[in-house]
Amino acid sequence: MPSQKLEAISKHIDENFQFSVDRLIDWLKIPSVSTDSAFDADVLRAANWMGDQLKDMGFGTELIETDGHPVLFAELKSNNPNAPTVLYYGHYDVQPGDPFELWDTAPFEPVITDSKYGKKIVARGAEDDKGQVMTFIEAFRAWLATEGELPCNVKIMLEGEEETGSPSLADFLEKNKDKLAADICIVCDTGMWDIDTPAITSSIRGLVDATITIKGPNRDLHSGMYGGVVVNPLNALSKIVAELHDENGRVQIKDFYDGVPELTDAERADLALLNHDDDAYFGEIGLSGPAGEPEFTSVEKMWARPACDLNGIWGGYTGEGHKTVIASEANLKLSCRLVGDQDPKAILENLEAFFQERLPKDFTMTLTNHGMGVAVRLPVDSVYIQAARAGLDEIYDNPTKLIGTGGSIPAVGLIREHLGMESVMVGFGLDDDNVHSPNEKYELTCLQRGIHSHAAILEKLAEI
């Protein structure tokens, strides 16, 4: 049963929901693409936009410089002397909008359209992570508007480099330990089980990513004059990439599986109990079923097995028509998802060696790392997870599921490493939200119930 306080707050949330949507739309209009320096001014603008919102709500705010994009920090103390301190993590940067031609509407011109669940907001960042960040921001706003205070001491840390692998975060956390001190971190960047079933994510995969360029001839060549007598860099790169996996989908980088835990029978049974609907999951993206290591289920592969994927490849002539050229260089972007105790640094080194050892004669290569993070599994019996679950139970009829995710949130590992703090990951995304894809969207239902949920969780955390 919700408390009287929560009932009043919930009423306020529903009555003012349109304003919440309007604010999210305003924020989504700012193309805060962190990976592309052409958008640097917009990234800063997105941070300041949220800073102004928080200032208006009474938070003390600070935009803290890093080697890359700044971190927006905000803080508001509770009047409750026994209140715990909660650090909220999210990110204000977004993925690039391209390929633009595959969007039905412009990625940075948010629109509200019909969805199978009611209404949805379509824009880059609608879910990941601006919509998700708004679930706790608007919960604070409702608490403050209704009760004039927050039941917990709240700190907020919004970074601007999550989509590029959080390269500056470790240094930032190390330098700002005291400022960030809290009892628990709440991370809002994950998904639900389905639209009616909330989820707390207790494991995430780690990440290593890199851009690799191999170079053969010192200039582009005419393929008639040189075809058959030089090693073509595009063919050569394809040959190396082809060797990254064996026929069973196992990654062939040296020592790649060091630190990957064996799944126990009990863990496999727990995952099987979730009854993941493969037909729906793969059918929705036009595939008849899962690929990859045949001895694992798709949920096991997504949450408990590592992966290595090309994220981009390019070289030579890619325009209209044809150009009979042998390119001097070939390029790719690649990322590995890690589990258990896989060591990102060792994997990066072995990845470089994998390419280096296979380079044709006379070839050179460069590798640029964009960031890395370890895999994390949270203790599922903590009081904070119990509080989050109790909060979600106030809002949803279906019981909360404890799940993993195949995605990577470097922040979670770094927060544990540098602040000695655990994180509770509770978010309101859906599998079909098209995050990192054209037509990214966030269900208004998810936004609204997400706000309710964070309002309730905040009350439960205060009772610990």
Next chain:
Amino acid sequence: MPSQKLEAISKHIDENFQFSVDRLIDWLKIPSVSTDSAFDADVLRAANWMGDQLKDMGFGTELIETDGHPVLFAELKSNNPNAPTVLYYGHYDVQPGDPFELWDTAPFEPVITDSKYGKKIVARGAEDDKGQVMTFIEAFRAWLATEGELPCNVKIMLEGEEETGSPSLADFLEKNKDKLAADICIVCDTGMWDIDTPAITSSIRGLVDATITIKGPNRDLHSGMYGGVVVNPLNALSKIVAELHDENGRVQIKDFYDGVPELTDAERADLALLNHDDDAYFGEIGLSGPAGEPEFTSVEKMWARPACDLNGIWGGYTGEGHKTVIASEANLKLSCRLVGDQDPKAILENLEAFFQERLPKDFTMTLTNHGMGVAVRLPVDSVYIQAARAGLDEIYDNPTKLIGTGGSIPAVGLIREHLGMESVMVGFGLDDDNVHSPNEKYELTCLQRGIHSHAAILEKLAEI
């Protein structure tokens, strides 16, 4: 010994050479990139520019429509009633300028700079093929200015689609047989042995090219959510490409070597006599030596063996930084160089089958062909080749070499097939001209002696 006529013409060529250079510069300023429809107006402008030049010289000219870019046709009869008719072939289209960042100067802003041979003109098309076309055009101009007439009946056919594989040329030739009727075709789109040694090219490789797209998931995916459970189209494409060649560089497309003639001992001995300087040829492009089929010399591989090369590859995120996406589609551009009786149509079919058979489950593919041409070997003892050789002997101290080329000029095969006419390929390019590459150039020495050569060859052809 040059004739009196030729001496006067040669004097005129040298005295007016700066005007020839200026005209070439004007033509090079028009970016007639045939492969990219954004340049369609420029392609037309380049054709008309040359049409106006020829009209001023007294030629009857006609811009003849095709399904693609038009063909510029021009004709001027000799007063000599016994004169043979010579059809000159060249092309007024050029390769794209990209990658622009690798040019020292803008590709369509021609400049004259110092070279190891004296002076060179740097621009896209400087050699291929505008500079080369100018060698015969300016030869006609000098004949007309000095003698008031041409010693042969001259027809000129300049196409605008050579750089895209001449897709409309077969149809054009078939429809204009009577108009194009001649005793011999002179093609000016090939190279010299070295700056002081002219060459007549007696064999060219054929060509098949295609753009291939493979598609897996129906949209781009988050590599965290889907990494390890879907077949990544970029990895899948790389795997197929890796199978195109075996470890000895042999192409694995079905029946690919059908029609490839065995090199006889005599042919191999002839090629060996040319003393190709591998160290210089590969050293100039930053490589220590040739690659490819180990049992053949580099000249054999370039002129007498087929090849299959990627010309471009792209898919996923290729911008700054990183985007952890699994792309829905992966794309490549590929071309095969053919020799002997290899059948371009059969190879195109088997190429498509090669990819189709290797597509992962649920994947689809599309293949777009941009053009094809058969390989051609010309009879080296014809009177026309003898005349061309005699003309070149008037200009150069070194004897003319009879060579092959690894490049493809679809026109030569099509002219034989549709007009029943042989071609003599005589051109003045050098290996280091950077055709199809940044900083394409043409030596002014090559241009000037090329003009002299065509003036002389024209006189020799009239004497047949």
